[in-house]
Amino acid sequence: MKTAETLHNTAELAELGQQLRVDSIRASAAAGSGHPTSSMSAADLMAVLLARHFRYDFDRPTHPGNDRFVLSKGHASPLLYAAYKAVGVIDDAELLTYRTLGSRLEGHPTPRRLPWVETATGSLGQGLPVAVGIALAGKRLDRTGYRVWVMCGDSELAEGSVWEAAEHASYEQLDNLVLVVDVNRLGQRGPTRHGHDLDAYARRFKAFGWHTIEVDGHDVEAVDRAYGEAESTTRQPVVILARTLKGKGVAAVEDREGLHGKPLKDADEAIAELGGPRDLRVRPPEPRAARALHAVRAGHLEPPRWDEGEKVATRDAYGQALVALGNARGDIVALDGEVSDSTRAEAFAKEYPDRFFECYIAEQQLVAAAVGLASRGWVPYASTFAAFLTRAHDFLRMAAVSGAGINLVGSHAGVAIGQDGPSQMGLEDLAMFRALHGSTVLYPCDAHQTARLVTTMAGLDGIRYLRTSRGGTPLLYGPDEEFPVGGSKVLRSAGREDRLTVVAAGVTVHEALTAADALDAQGIPVRVIDLYSVKPVDRLTLRRAAEETGCLLTVEDHREEGGIGDAVLDAFLDGRPVPRLARLAVRTMPGSASPDEQLHAAGIDAEAIMAAGRLLVEEGIAP
């Protein structure tokens, strides 16, 4: 077996590159799909990295000193899997299961299935932003000296998220971050904007504060020197711009258009042209000696408390609860999109500046950094306005593919923000977060509930979303009340006398209570359910309410699609009879107005609930 010791001469490195090409072609041919040409361009870059620079113990992917590698051009997965074969963690038989049902070797790599993958890729322009998060963890928190290597394509440099990351990395002087760009000149459809003009990319990265290196990506000695230069660079992230040829090594496909994402037509001939299969093995350099992640402080959790009669905004409660949680758990970190004075994350930032990450107005990078931090075992809370989390929707989607455990907190939900108008109103956030696989969606209506949920969400799997409100609301619960995920609270009820159930969450809970008092006075007893757990939803309580009251009215400060109204339906999808349902939600495009005027204009205030409730109970129709 060839090891790192024997793979130190140029010819052997080049041989390894050829092996990676051959295996990329073989895997794609077996699958009948995949991206061999995009793998072949980067094969020499990968070979030198593996043999000489990537300090990683493949037997111990959790080794705290391991470097980290992110294949941002996730479609080049054949190359990654060929590398796994070369280091001996998968065998040839598994390599040939590529893209088949049940195989770990998916079309695009995911950490759900493979322990050596840091984050799911396949949506271009996401690898670098996530790697920035990992590098931040390495530099500011873990401090075990690891380096983060990212390999991306040239096409994906058109994604703005790459430049959010470039800005963030240089500002934070992430000299533990190396971006390797496989400039093969050809995108999916055809040539990129800049072709092989490496200088064009270098100018951009240099202007953004990066150290740049240009290199022939097929000259293994030059590549080796470039990696060495990257490793010795300080106070700046490094980009290696490598001129490569798509399909390198096989004349029929080399540097040709129209061959993206297609297995080679004659794989056997191509393999022969590359010198046939090899069975070289490579052992990457050892990781730095490092202890397990530094112990994180574990203090006592003292959740904030408020006095009865206080009006407290749930965003304020969020800030204070996060400080308390940060005191109890040293693994809690916070990030914000330059609005921490509004989201109230600033309370945490002031208390724990070492664990706070200012991401400026770059929501994609905000979420990506959270994903990167989570991949290293930290528990991130990332906040901005609920409306602006839509900017990071694709990153959230990919975080779900990764199975990343991250907390998102969206403030300024709904029309209740008032004068600022629709651009600032989170009105689609519940729909977005509910549709993410494995997500949890929480929407508190008072400060004590918020504080409890902030703590609870830290321990959940997957993507956890907390929706907070701008304005103050009265306390409805005591400080010791518990709020299990998947639960709800019946805030008022006359038992089986109830003729209507109003289901609300957040600001509309308070409107519902007002309406219920008035309807009760008119002889219509009303049950009010606080549906603070929007996903998962409390099926039992909703079903009981349906049985006992016959009709449900949902009311939400959100668009009518995908929010609380739809969530309630989840309780009735088991084939049983569904109660009569009606829904109040934001159906218009708001302008500017006071919060009360907004709730009224949208038809989700107490008055609207009363009218709709009467109509439903007395006439059996919905507004």
Place this chain on the structure above:
Amino acid sequence: MKTAETLHNTAELAELGQQLRVDSIRASAAAGSGHPTSSMSAADLMAVLLARHFRYDFDRPTHPGNDRFVLSKGHASPLLYAAYKAVGVIDDAELLTYRTLGSRLEGHPTPRRLPWVETATGSLGQGLPVAVGIALAGKRLDRTGYRVWVMCGDSELAEGSVWEAAEHASYEQLDNLVLVVDVNRLGQRGPTRHGHDLDAYARRFKAFGWHTIEVDGHDVEAVDRAYGEAESTTRQPVVILARTLKGKGVAAVEDREGLHGKPLKDADEAIAELGGPRDLRVRPPEPRAARALHAVRAGHLEPPRWDEGEKVATRDAYGQALVALGNARGDIVALDGEVSDSTRAEAFAKEYPDRFFECYIAEQQLVAAAVGLASRGWVPYASTFAAFLTRAHDFLRMAAVSGAGINLVGSHAGVAIGQDGPSQMGLEDLAMFRALHGSTVLYPCDAHQTARLVTTMAGLDGIRYLRTSRGGTPLLYGPDEEFPVGGSKVLRSAGREDRLTVVAAGVTVHEALTAADALDAQGIPVRVIDLYSVKPVDRLTLRRAAEETGCLLTVEDHREEGGIGDAVLDAFLDGRPVPRLARLAVRTMPGSASPDEQLHAAGIDAEAIMAAGRLLVEEGIAP
């Protein structure tokens, strides 16, 4: 009244700047909220632009020769409205209605209410990308010589979308585009990354191919010269980086932190310090003489036809239908995110290269360009993978705030794409598009249906979304069948004998038909509804099916939240009894597998429909 003729000396321009400051303070004070300090920094920039360079007839906002102005820092709306007062299109009384219920002067400007606003802003980093779309229209389509002026803040340069736009603008040599950056050094929470380091921004823009000008933003003569230099620059977009002070002119707030988005504490004193109110009027320079938009060709619409028995992918049908539509209507334009060979937009690109816009892998810019083109009267179809449209969610949200009429086409929907795996699967797109205000969501299952819907959507208002599939599906309809928006098709039924209704769309329609045949053979007559119009939904047909068959089973290649299952519920929200409901949707995280294996694994194939249908009909329970 002072006019442009008299506002030519420095002192008068400075006076106009002071008036804009005073009126910004007055409007915010009257509202009790707003962003006077962010308005004051840009007041001189606005004054000089209005008086000397912005060629615009405020009485004729539709004048084809008008320059266009986009206030990307939409929170500085007081400045914009102060400018409207200075040009005489709103009066002082209206200025003081700022941010109140019913006022046109919203917290952030929108074209729904004001004819001089090109696009809604308020989500930062969106003004420039939309302006790129307008500038593309100006340069490549309208060709009436207008210039597009964008004013943005320095904080928002952290948004990646700005750099997508920067790349696009220089690549397209948009010398009719001028970006004015109000570098006031302070963001919402505190200082920006680069403070007053104009060079830092200049380096970045220069590297991206822009002509850069640095200027003192309070020196009206220098600003005037900068605008002049911008106007005389060719073959490059221009950025003017203006050093300014937030709150300029009022010592209590000038260049101070912690005063973002707050009315001045002592407005009267501040106004006095600025020299008191003025009533200067200004008339901007005349627009260039220009005819109405050049006549667009109107040919005959010959939709594509396919022969019975053919299997055609709906994405293929999209490409061919768009070509046919492009022939019939010269105002149809297409854009794609560098995957036109996959979305099939390439058919249009080949036929009408002048009306095709390659946006490379930059989905935010893709959607923003569509919004910009639509604002100039063009009818854009923007396509990429359905999954990657999530990248542009915030742009879509703001397009809805604008009321923009744009067509989005997402290909590669659902697990049915097969081997590529979850990163490439559109599984949340229906939820995202349904929740957008005023949207239309269409999801065809065969080629003829696709072709009809492609034509129909051109004539709708708001955001129209068409979801297409990767693989071929049999033809179910003839070429002359009509598919009204809000309709559906009952594909099979035994009338009142039916014991179950299966509601499907896209690929699952074909699975539903197979399952229905099998169930029928087992003595369970099944009605199958093709719900091609997901929003709005065909309430009458669904209600009739509910009444006649008693239970509905929805099946969709999408997450269970926010898609077809939830859409069906819309038919039953009028308080009437709801039928028994069950739902099949994608509940797992798929890996790689063949399309058929994927449908099976997700439990949305014919076999799963049969099993669920039997259970629902015979046992009254859902799987």
